[in-house]
Amino acid sequence: MKTLYFECNMGAAGDMLMSSLFELCEKKELFLTTMNQLFSPEVKLTPLKVSKNGIMGTQMQVLIHGEEEGVYDFPEKKHTKEHHHHHHASYSDILAKIKTLDLPSVVKENAAAIYQLIGDAEAAVHGTTIEQIHFHEVGTLDALVDIVGCSYLIYLIAPEQILCSPIHVGSGFVKCAHGILPVPAPATAQILKGIPSYSGEIVSELCTPTGAAILKHFVHEFCSMPVFDIQAIGYGMGHKEFKTLNCVRAFWGENTPSANKDQVLEISCNLDDMTGEAIGFATELLMEQGALDVYTVPIQMKKNRPGILFVCLCSPKDKDRFTDLIFTHTTTRGMRYQSYERTKLISSSSTVSTPYGDIRIKESVGSNIKHQKPEYDDVKKAAKTHNVSLEDVYREIRNS
Structure with missing residues (x-):
C-alpha cells in the first residue's frame, strides 16, 4: 500500500507541508506551471533549495505582486508593505475563488473542506458563525496557495493512506x-x-491553523511511523531558525499489507424513553456523519423497565463531535466511553466488468489472509436493471 507519512517533530505550517510534498512529487513542472497559471499574475510560486543544520531541503517562496507577502503562516505574519496588513476575506469569498480554479473537482473540494475546518474553528473560539468570520492572513493569496498547493500535490502523488x-x-x-x-x-x-499533540521547550508557534487543518483533513491516522519500505523523503523547510532542524519530513513508501492495529472509541448510553423511529433516526444520522458503526442491544433496566443499549463506535479523534450528536439526537443525560485496541485487515477496492455492468469488489488483505467480496449494492442494481437473479450476477463476476 502506497503510504505517505508526515513527521511533525517541529510542528506544521502550510508552506512547510507543501514544500515536503513538492520534493516527493514526480510531476514538479506540471505542479509549478499549473499553480502559477492559476493565480497569475498576482502570484509567483518558486521552490528554493535551502540548507538548514547542514541538511538540504525545499522552501516554497510565494511572491504576491512581486513581494513576499508573509514568511510565517497565520496568525503571525511579516509583511513588506503596511497596506497588506488589513486584507480580509469572507468564507464565501474564498469558496468563490476556489470554484473558479481550473483544477480537478476533488482538489477544489479538499481545499474548500480545509477552509471549512479553519472557519469552524475561528467561529467557535470567537463565539460566532462561519458566515460572520472574516479571515485575516488566512484569507490572503499566499495562504490560499498553501492550501490549494497541498491539495493538488496530494492529488498528483495519490497515496493510498x-x-x-x-x-x-x-x-x-x-x-x-x-x-x-x-x-x-x-x-x-x-x-x-x-489529534495527538504536545508542547516542548521551543518557545515559538510551531503549528499553525493552516497546517493543523491540512493535516486534520487528509490524515487517516496519527501514530508512530509504521514499518514500511521508504522510497523517498521530502524535507519541507520552515522560515524560522532554531538549533533543531526546522522542517516537516514527508516519507513515501510501500507499506506491506498486514493486519493494521489502531484504537477505536466506544460511546454508549442506556435509553428507555425513545420510540423505535427516533432511535432509528439517530442511528442513521450517526452513520451518515462517519461513525464506524452504530448498534443497539435490548437490555433490562432498573425497576424492570425494558430499554435499549445505544452504542456508537468511532475514531478517538471524533469523540467530542459524536458526543454532541448523541446528546442532540437522543434523550440520554449521560454516556460512557471505552477505548479498545483494534486489529483490522487492509481494505481496498477494484472494479470488474461484466455483461451486467461494472461491479466494485472489496478486498481485505493481511496476516496471510485475502478476502474478496462484490459490493452488494452494485450486484443488486445490476440484477434489477437486467431482470436477472443475484446468482446470475455473481456467476458473471466469478467468470470475469
Missing part, C-alpha cells in the same frame, strides 16, 4: 490580529481537538 506523527505545537505566546495569545493559538487548539 496518509499517516502522521503526533504534532509538536511549540510553547509561549504569539502575536496576532486579536492581540497576544498562548501557543497553540485558540483556532489551532480547536482544530487539533482529538
Whole structure:
C-alpha cells in the first residue's frame, strides 16, 4: 500500500507541508506551471533549495505582486508593505475563488473542506458563525496557495493512506490580529481537538491553523511511523531558525499489507424513553456523519423497565463531535466511553466488468489472509436493471 507519512517533530505550517510534498512529487513542472497559471499574475510560486543544520531541503517562496507577502503562516505574519496588513476575506469569498480554479473537482473540494475546518474553528473560539468570520492572513493569496498547493500535490502523488506523527505545537505566546495569545493559538487548539499533540521547550508557534487543518483533513491516522519500505523523503523547510532542524519530513513508501492495529472509541448510553423511529433516526444520522458503526442491544433496566443499549463506535479523534450528536439526537443525560485496541485487515477496492455492468469488489488483505467480496449494492442494481437473479450476477463476476 502506497503510504505517505508526515513527521511533525517541529510542528506544521502550510508552506512547510507543501514544500515536503513538492520534493516527493514526480510531476514538479506540471505542479509549478499549473499553480502559477492559476493565480497569475498576482502570484509567483518558486521552490528554493535551502540548507538548514547542514541538511538540504525545499522552501516554497510565494511572491504576491512581486513581494513576499508573509514568511510565517497565520496568525503571525511579516509583511513588506503596511497596506497588506488589513486584507480580509469572507468564507464565501474564498469558496468563490476556489470554484473558479481550473483544477480537478476533488482538489477544489479538499481545499474548500480545509477552509471549512479553519472557519469552524475561528467561529467557535470567537463565539460566532462561519458566515460572520472574516479571515485575516488566512484569507490572503499566499495562504490560499498553501492550501490549494497541498491539495493538488496530494492529488498528483495519490497515496493510498496518509499517516502522521503526533504534532509538536511549540510553547509561549504569539502575536496576532486579536492581540497576544498562548501557543497553540485558540483556532489551532480547536482544530487539533482529538489529534495527538504536545508542547516542548521551543518557545515559538510551531503549528499553525493552516497546517493543523491540512493535516486534520487528509490524515487517516496519527501514530508512530509504521514499518514500511521508504522510497523517498521530502524535507519541507520552515522560515524560522532554531538549533533543531526546522522542517516537516514527508516519507513515501510501500507499506506491506498486514493486519493494521489502531484504537477505536466506544460511546454508549442506556435509553428507555425513545420510540423505535427516533432511535432509528439517530442511528442513521450517526452513520451518515462517519461513525464506524452504530448498534443497539435490548437490555433490562432498573425497576424492570425494558430499554435499549445505544452504542456508537468511532475514531478517538471524533469523540467530542459524536458526543454532541448523541446528546442532540437522543434523550440520554449521560454516556460512557471505552477505548479498545483494534486489529483490522487492509481494505481496498477494484472494479470488474461484466455483461451486467461494472461491479466494485472489496478486498481485505493481511496476516496471510485475502478476502474478496462484490459490493452488494452494485450486484443488486445490476440484477434489477437486467431482470436477472443475484446468482446470475455473481456467476458473471466469478467468470470475469
